[in-house]
Amino acid sequence: MSKCEQCIVRQFSSLKALSKDELLRMADCKTSYTIKKGEVIFEEGETTHGIYCVKDGVCKMTKLSANGKDQIVKLVKPGELLGQRSMISEEPTNLSAVALEDMEVCFIPKTEIMQFFNQNNNFSMNVMKTICGDLKEADDHMVSMAQKSVKERLAETLIYLEENFGKTEDGCLKLQLSREELAGMIGTATESCIRLLSELNKAGLIELDGKRIKITDRNKLRRLAD
Amino acid sequence: MSKCEQCIVRQFSSLKALSKDELLRMADCKTSYTIKKGEVIFEEGETTHGIYCVKDGVCKMTKLSANGKDQIVKLVKPGELLGQRSMISEEPTNLSAVALEDMEVCFIPKTEIMQFFNQNNNFSMNVMKTICGDLKEADDHMVSMAQKSVKERLAETLIYLEENFGKTEDGCLKLQLSREELAGMIGTATESCIRLLSELNKAGLIELDGKRIKITDRNKLRRLAD
DNA sequence: TTTAAAGTATGACAAATATCATATTTTAAT
């Protein structure tokens, strides 16, 4: 069992407010998991009894829509916490979490987190701020979905992916999503997504090499995204 | 200055967790406002220094999109709190709040709320749960925007308006929105919204009488909304 | 290594939605 005290990703989440003592206690009751790419961490409708701290790897949070398509609501990266919302609301999750890469996560049981809430006001405020940030993003995202065209949303998403998940040495997006997943992020049909990628490619804003995507004219792409 | 202790709407918000003492303190430092229909409570980008408790009347939370249209992100009714997110995040608001009816609201300064956070864990948990609820709604709403057709969203919205804001004795939606506002809720052009309302009218699912809308076949409408 | 399956790409077409024009009705100001 590894020590939470020495875990780097802790610095990036609400957990940074925990004291040495609290970290020791947490290390004692946490469970570490390795999750393979494509595996499910939890599924829409499940009741979670704690939260997951993402140590390594990226996962997608999805919701199955009435027409059978998976909408990707959010991507979660190392340092972030998973499942806070449903734990706090004491409701089943409204989203599924699926690994996009091999992952390492730690599960911290609800009882423990609740004790932190009671003892450590700093921690509570951090969690609250994180959720408020998520809410702001969700609202903004909603407005994009409602008011922007598919092409604008695609441009926006490509820039988001580069800014938040970086690029390889040769300038391609580090996080490789399938066309279907990319379509699921921008909320469109897979074919439409593919077609618009081709269009951006022909217009010289991006370059395509199989699954690999490289942004070649960031300014034009950003202007397109509004 | 009216007493918070005796205010009925308190029961419906996080404020229900406050003690008699805390309520007395709050009554002392709060400011009551009367806001006329159409007036702005706060505007996107403003920094708020507290939260508003809605005592009477409904308001819309909107965000101006890049194409110049106002998207209605959320409606807020009596008993709910306004501006919590931005106060907690310590960021300017991302949404404007505009009265849809004459309103009565009380402003409670941030310093006071922060004391409650520190003293009263129950209150903190209530606020957290409220924000988590908002987050869930925002996610669900986002998926609707991304995956449903305009007609489905219109049907969904009409049902939402009836369920959450009630109907008059003659069965019409109590909350009267302009076509433009309704379009702003479902994220479409005003003309498209009007056209689809006519279509639902002709199909016998609703009845139109000027601004007044009456749902006549709830089941069909609900099936349409998915 | 071969082969089936999955993923990517593109055309043809249909459906949904936006935009522009214009008429009608309602609302509010004088």
Added chain:
DNA sequence: ATTAAAATATGATATTTGTCATACTTTAAA
């Protein structure tokens, strides 16, 4: 009560997006 402005309604048309068909390419399993 009259009138201008705003809101509602509807047609014509353009644009966007989805769907279905099919071909090509990559991936992974046998």
